[in-house]
Amino acid sequence: AVLRDLTETERVEKTRRDFIANVSHELRTPLTSIQGYTETLLDSTSENGHVREFLEIVRKNAARMSRLTEDLLTLARVESGEQRFDPQPTTPAELLSDAEESFREVVRGQGMELTIETSLDTPVNADREAIHQVFSNLIENAMKYAGSGKRILLGARSVERGVEFYVRDFGPGIPSEHLPRLFERFYRVDKARSRESGGTGLGLAIAKHIVFAHSGVIRAESELNHGSEFSFTLPLAKESEHQENK
Numbered sequence: 001a002v003l004r005d006l007t008e009t010e011r012v013e014k015t016r017r018d019f020i021a022n023v024s025h026e027l028r029t030p031l032t033s034i035q036g037y038t039e040t041l042l043d044s045t046s047e048n049g050h051v052r053e054f055l056e057i058v059r060k061n062a063a064r065m066s067r068l069t070e071d072l073l074t075l076a077r078v079e080s081g082e083q084r085f086d087p088q089p090t091t092p093a094e095l096l097s098d099a100e101e102s103f104r105e106v107v108r109g110q111g112m113e114l115t116i117e118t119s120l121d122t123p124v125n126a127d128r129e130a131i132h133q134v135f136s137n138l139i140e141n142a143m144k145y146a147g148s149g150k151r152i153l154l155g156a157r158s159v160e161r162g163v164e165f166y167v168r169d170f171g172p173g174i175p176s177e178h179l180p181r182l183f184e185r186f187y188r189v190d191k192a193r194s195r196e197s198g199g200t201g202l203g204l205a206i207a208k209h210i211v212f213a214h215s216g217v218i219r220a221e222s223e224l225n226h227g228s229e230f231s232f233t234l235p236l237a238k239e240s241e242h243q244e245n246k
Contacts, residue, residue: 014080020072027069034062064200071202075185078209085127085213089237092120092156092163095128099135100154107139112146114139117168118155123237124163130210131234137203138167138230145171145190145228159233162216166231174222182220183208207232 038059045051077083096116107114135154142152146169153168174182178189186201211218211232222228 018076020076023072025069025073027065031062031066031069035059035066038062068200068202071200071206075202075206075209078206078213081213083213085130085210087125087127087214089123090126090128090131091123092165095124095126095131095135095165096154096156098128098132099139102132102136103139107143107152110143112143113151115151115153116155117153118157120156120158120163122158122163124234125237126214126234131214134207134210134232135165135167137207141203141230142167142169142171142228145169145174162233162235164231164233166229168227168229170227173224173226174220174228175224176222179220179222183218204230 038055042052042055042059045055074083096119100114100116103114139152139154146152150170154166155168156163156165158164174189178187181187182189183204185205187204188201208218211234215235216233218230218232220228220230
């Protein structure tokens, strides 16, 4: 009976994933058309009144919907195992530098500072592009809550059989009752702030599944009025693999 229940649960879960992926795929084309025509209308109108205001609202919401569909497709692929990763020996310094370079100006533009606090040269196994997405999702999450004038720190530290990477902010922190659910799809601590920032509620869930696919773990720690730290682990690369990739 237990085996039958598990099989049925897996079947229902697969049906759900397939449905979400199909709907998201079908939404892509009309959303692209809406965005394209909206941009054309904005470029061709000289009005500064209500027409332009309404078009800006359409553009903003179409962009939000487009990001949601892309995130849904990404999550469906990583949850199902359809998304293939290619872990290669990479140093933590390279992964941290990729993330810092991509977000330096964006963070600065919002009155914050992004800094690599600590790094390591011990090679880990990582699909560089996929782990960059993990960092992107964690940094974007930190930016929502860090606050103007605050710092966001990136770093890496040695742990047993791997390296733990972290993204730390110094914002208001997260109440402890929310911590166990942070990596669930669509879960939001501050719904209003997440909507304002254009978040889809899927970034942390996507990060979780990418890390799991790398045989790592991901977690969050927070203290009210002292900020939050999101961290994930990656396994060490074998020495022979590292030598081959030099």
